[in-house]
């Protein structure tokens with residue numbers, strides 16, 4: 584059975600103006616140029632986003648956090664930390680980015696005949712580093728956590744899963760959901776790397792113990808390692824958890840040509856991750872929402888996002904990638920995979 588997919592487009596994203604920063608306003612338009620110029624454009628259903636309200640953001644962030652983002656934008660141009668610039672419109676754009684995540688959830692959780700099986704929200708600023716009380720690492724509001732909490736509190740879901748394949752650890756998402764068993768957080772990330780968290784023994788606490796799953800991948804891990812992690816660890820955990828919604832924090836900065844990390848994932852690797860995630864969701868009859876996170880090489884990001892949409896929608900696309908030849912480096916993966924499984928066995932059938 585074919586899988587339908589679509590896009591949520593954020594018209595105002597460029598007003599979050601970060602200049603020549605790696606996380607800049609050219610990223611999403613560069614992706615859309617490729618998609619609109621391809622024969623696949625007509626496949627994509629386009630969903631209109633709405634803005635999030637303060638009450639939506641408050642499900643994941645403190646009032647002080649929201650006030651800091653607002654006041655930083657009011658005094659823009661300014662920096663929230665050494666990595667995170669804001670412009671005059673950044674607060675409003677961040678509310679709209681989170682709102683696009685909520686619109687995506689609405690569309691796939693309450694499916695009408697016109698709703699696609701999955702949606703990829705082409706949003707920025709990204710979100711997964713923003714903790715409960717601190718915007719950081721290019722991120723203002725944690726779009727994934729805001730969306731997950733909304734799915735639980737507004738739509739009444741009991742179990743939401745977030746799969747974060749951005750190359751950096753989703754420390755903010757982990758922080759917000761640390762004690763929350765209603766959201767399973769699974770992160771694939773290079774370790775060690777910014778922000779320094781995400782070791783395999785970080786597994787949540789209190790009622791949330793076991794519902795944070797970290798897969799710290801050795802540097803130079805590629806398609807083979809990520810695929811094995813997906814099949815041998817992530818999918819068995821997802822099967823056991825039985826989520827009613829799957830949210831993907833989709834960062835493509837693990838690609839071999841991305842300047843912010845050292846992983847060797849290729850276009851085919853991202854296509855495979857997306858295909859497996861969407862295949863899982865379709866097999867369960869649940870919706871999938873992907874939220875754009877990292878991915879900073881403008882020469883390669885468009886093809887990677889296209890490859891992900893092809894995986895979601897189960898159609899063919901050009902996966903040729905000059906970096907494919909780099910694969911199969913010995914990074915100590917079999918040993919790490921065993922360590923990851925050992926860390927998860929108290930909680931999950933891996």
Ligand SMILES: [Zn+2]
Nearest residue numbers: 749751836877
């Ligand atoms: Zn990243």
